[in-house]
Amino acid sequence: MIEIIFYGRGGMGAVTAGKILSNAAIISNNYPHVSTFPAFGTERRGAPVMAFCRISEKPIWIRSHIQKADYAIVLDETVFGDHVIARIKDKGALILNTHKCPEDVRKEYNIDPKKITVVTADLTQIAFDLKLTNRENQPIVNTSVLGVLTKSSLKIGIEDAKRAIINMFGEGPKTDLNIKAAEKAAENALVDEVKTV
Amino acid sequence: MPERKVLTGNHAAAYACKSVGVEVVAAYPITPQSPVVEKISEFVESGELPNTQFVTVESEQSAISAVVAASQMGARVFTASSANGLAYMYEILCWAAGSRLPLVMCIATRALGAPWSVWTDHQDAFSVRDVGFIQQFVESNQEAYDTVLMSYRVAEDPRVYLPAFVSYDGYILSHTMMSVQIEDDDKVREFLPPLKPHIHLTDFENVHSVNPVTPPGLTVRPEGNTPGYYEFRYSMQKAHEYAIEVIEEVAKEFETKFGRAYGNGIYKPYKADDAEVLIFAVGSVASESRGVVDTLRDEGIKIGLISLKLYRPFPIQHLRKAFNKAKLVVVFDRDVGYGMEGILAAELKSALYAADHRPIIRGFIVGLGGRDITADQLINGVKKAIEEQDNREVQLDTHVDFIGLQLNELGFKKEEI
Amino acid sequence: MVRTEQDIKLEKKVSQTILASQQTPAVGEAGHTGEWRTKRPILHTEKCLVVKTGKLTCNLCWLYCPENTVSRSIPPKFNYDYCKGCGICATECPAHAIEMISEKEAPSCEGNEGGN
Numbered sequence: 001m002i003e004i005i006f007y008g009r010g011g012m013g014a015v016t017a018g019k020i021l022s023n024a025a026i027i028s029n030n031y032p033h034v035s036t037f038p039a040f041g042t043e044r045r046g047a048p049v050m051a052f053c054r055i056s057e058k059p060i061w062i063r064s065h066i067q068k069a070d071y072a073i074v075l076d077e078t079v080f081g082d083h084v085i086a087r088i089k090d091k092g093a094l095i096l097n098t099h100k101c102p103e104d105v106r107k108e109y110n111i112d113p114k115k116i117t118v119v120t121a122d123l124t125q126i127a128f129d130l131k132l133t134n135r136e137n138q139p140i141v142n143t144s145v146l147g148v149l150t151k152s153s154l155k156i157g158i159e160d161a162k163r164a165i166i167n168m169f170g171e172g173p174k175t176d177l178n179i180k181a182a183e184k185a186a187e188n189a190l191v192d193e194v195k196t197v
Numbered sequence: 198m199p200e201r202k203v204l205t206g207n208h209a210a211a212y213a214c215k216s217v218g219v220e221v222v223a224a225y226p227i228t229p230q231s232p233v234v235e236k237i238s239e240f241v242e243s244g245e246l247p248n249t250q251f252v253t254v255e256s257e258q259s260a261i262s263a264v265v266a267a268s269q270m271g272a273r274v275f276t277a278s279s280a281n282g283l284a285y286m287y288e289i290l291c292w293a294a295g296s297r298l299p300l301v302m303c304i305a306t307r308a309l310g311a312p313w314s315v316w317t318d319h320q321d322a323f324s325v326r327d328v329g330f331i332q333q334f335v336e337s338n339q340e341a342y343d344t345v346l347m348s349y350r351v352a353e354d355p356r357v358y359l360p361a362f363v364s365y366d367g368y369i370l371s372h373t374m375m376s377v378q379i380e381d382d383d384k385v386r387e388f389l390p391p392l393k394p395h396i397h398l399t400d401f402e403n404v405h406s407v408n409p410v411t412p413p414g415l416t417v418r419p420e421g422n423t424p425g426y427y428e429f430r431y432s433m434q435k436a437h438e439y440a441i442e443v444i445e446e447v448a449k450e451f452e453t454k455f456g457r458a459y460g461n462g463i464y465k466p467y468k469a470d471d472a473e474v475l476i477f478a479v480g481s482v483a484s485e486s487r488g489v490v491d492t493l494r495d496e497g498i499k500i501g502l503i504s505l506k507l508y509r510p511f512p513i514q515h516l517r518k519a520f521n522k523a524k525l526v527v528v529f530d531r532d533v534g535y536g537m538e539g540i541l542a543a544e545l546k547s548a549l550y551a552a553d554h555r556p557i558i559r560g561f562i563v564g565l566g567g568r569d570i571t572a573d574q575l576i577n578g579v580k581k582a583i584e585e586q587d588n589r590e591v592q593l594d595t596h597v598d599f600i601g602l603q604l605n606e607l608g609f610k611k612e613e614i
Numbered sequence: 615m616v617r618t619e620q621d622i623k624l625e626k627k628v629s630q631t632i633l634a635s636q637q638t639p640a641v642g643e644a645g646h647t648g649e650w651r652t653k654r655p656i657l658h659t660e661k662c663l664v665v666k667t668g669k670l671t672c673n674l675c676w677l678y679c680p681e682n683t684v685s686r687s688i689p690p691k692f693n694y695d696y697c698k699g700c701g702i703c704a705t706e707c708p709a710h711a712i713e714m715i716s717e718k719e720a721p722s723c724e725g726n727e728g729g730n
Contacts (some may be wrong), residue, residue: 002429019203022375023203034376036374037372037373040567063370063570063571064485064571065569100273162467296634297633297634356626356629358633401686402685406638407634408636418640431628431630435628435629437624438627
């Protein structure tokens with residue numbers, strides 16, 4: 001079972017990201033069992049939110065919040081901090097939406113190179129470049145992040161992610177933009193792997 | 198072709214209503230139930246449910262009244278609610294059961310106020326224990342979908358004619374997305390033949406008044422003696438007693454047709470065959486316990502789980518068999534019978550009182566008002582119960598244990614008292 | 615004593631037969647409840663929508679009668695054996711075709727069925 005936590009802010013689509021990822025997991029045929037849910041609270045726009053996603057080859061029975069994740073995905077850098085790093089398993093990965101490179105993030109937050117892989121991608125910039133924004137002209141990053149995930153050790157390919165995005169939003173120019181963003185994010189992601197030696 | 202979808206528990210229940218072709222739906226919104234009826238109203242709006250009437254009402258009491266009336270017209274009906282909304286339905290729930298109407302209703306379980314809470318526990322579902330409904334708990338969204346299908350079949354069986362609840366944990370299932378197989382409508386209709394109602398208010402040639410004042414004694418009428426209130430209630434109790442075999446039969450048929458089984462339709466055992474210690478729980482607590490069983494098995498403890506699916510009628514005979522080898526039963530209740538103990542613990546004790554084999558039963562309260570239940574909490578509970586099982590003083594203690602309290606953090610410290 | 619097979623069969627039969635209480639007006643414990651009445655409904659057929667249209671259209675008197683003592687017919691008829699004189703039919707009638715008159719003034723034979 002692989003456990004993933006999404007960090008974001010109310011309205012960014014962290015919960016939807018979890019749902020699309022679940023869809024992609026099922027489409028990939030590698031993870032037939034999924035369970036995705038937010039940490040429910042008093043939801044409001046802009047408040048820090050968390051969404052949990054478990055994908056597995058075997059049925060999932062655990063129903064509690066994810067305490068330690070294989071992947072922590074941060075959609076908004078302003079909610080990132082030590083509390084996020086503390087919730088990543090050994091040999092887990094951090095995926096951060098930032099303009100910084102992984103090495104700088106590692107240095108800044110003192111992340112153990114033997115324990116946590118750091119992946120960064122500037123999803124916000126990609127969204128602005130492609131004009132992938134919502135009505136309030138805010139960047140949409142919850143679909144492009146799936147592109148980054150397909151570059152990880154997850155057995156979910158970019159084609160699975162694309163199909164999941166189409167399933168979610170239907171065919172159309174907006175969906176195409178989302179897919180383009182995912183592809184671009186996959187290309188541009190910077191990875192600093194765990195050093196095993 | 199059956200379809201695999203990623204759905205929340207609420208939407209899984211809505212798809213089940215679509216599969217069975219419900220005819221009248223009335224509901225009033227309350228978190229976390231609302232999305233189930235919102236989805237059904239989408240189906241009605243889009244024409245996917247062309248023969249369904251969605252009735253908007255101004256309260257939960259009206260919602261259940263509307264579906265009770267529609268059911269008396271011979272329609273297949275559905276409603277859903279949670280917590281305080283369910284409490285507001287209470288009066289008409291008794292009318293639904295008292296009239297033996299085969300309606301199916303979902304409860305997205307939620308803690309009852311006060312204080313105000315929207316998060317899950319099982320208090321609301323247990324608070325309607327004695328209205329006369331069949332009551333079931335589920336552990337996954339697929340089970341929610343399947344149990345709604347089976348419930349219509351059971352409720353509409355002329356040997357039963359009882360309304361049924363399908364309870365799934367608020368948020369933990371109601372808002373959690375899982376993969377759910379949606380079956381073909383045709384196949385579902387084969388499994389669930391059209392409803393044959395026993396009250397026909399639309400039969401204008403033979404008008405009857407339904408549920409008039411029914412005196413304590415029999416009434417002598419031209420058509421013969423008619424039953425008093427007492428006979429109606431006896432009949433309902435017997436209907437519950439014999440519903441158990443119908444529920445088992447339907448579960449078997451469901452497995453043959455759709456290939457999915459939930460234990461025997463009554464309870465779901467997990468690694469229970471050789472278990473000396475058994476956990477007893479329902480819903481989310483039971484599913485969380487599965488991982489706990491695995492962990493403790495790795496530590497060498499012979500432990501298993503009996504996850505109760507059918508809560509009313511309470512399957513006493515089945516439970517006596519299920520627990521006939523266990524030395525210790527640990528019951529985790531996400532509810533309290535205030536002034537007594539956890540409701541499941543109390544009822545299990547009552548069920549096993551006359552059994553040949555009576556294990557020690559130790560109850561704990563967990564996760565009220567949505568407090569996250571972690572595997573560690575449950576493991577601690579089991580270990581505590583194992584440690585104390587031979588301690589007679591502990592067994593005689595009637596004080597109830599709550600697991601996962603955070604009193605220390607509130608400044609209540611034992612060492613400072 | 616352990617229940618026999620007959621006991622079980624009987625219990626099942628009861629549980630499958632005594633379902634919901636459904637009744638039509640008849641002599642019950644209280645006898646002819648029409649005797650309780652102080653006012654009785656009478657129909658002014660010239661105003662009645664059912665009579666005027668010659669169709670079973672309105673029939674609200676039939677629908678609302680709590681004792682099922684109004685017939686769904688042209689014209690609607692009252693069963694004075696069981697009508698308790700509550701007056702709901704008169705209140706509900708949209709054409710004001712039903713009048714509640716004192717029992718003392720009531721003609722002994724109304725041409726309607728029943729009567730006491």
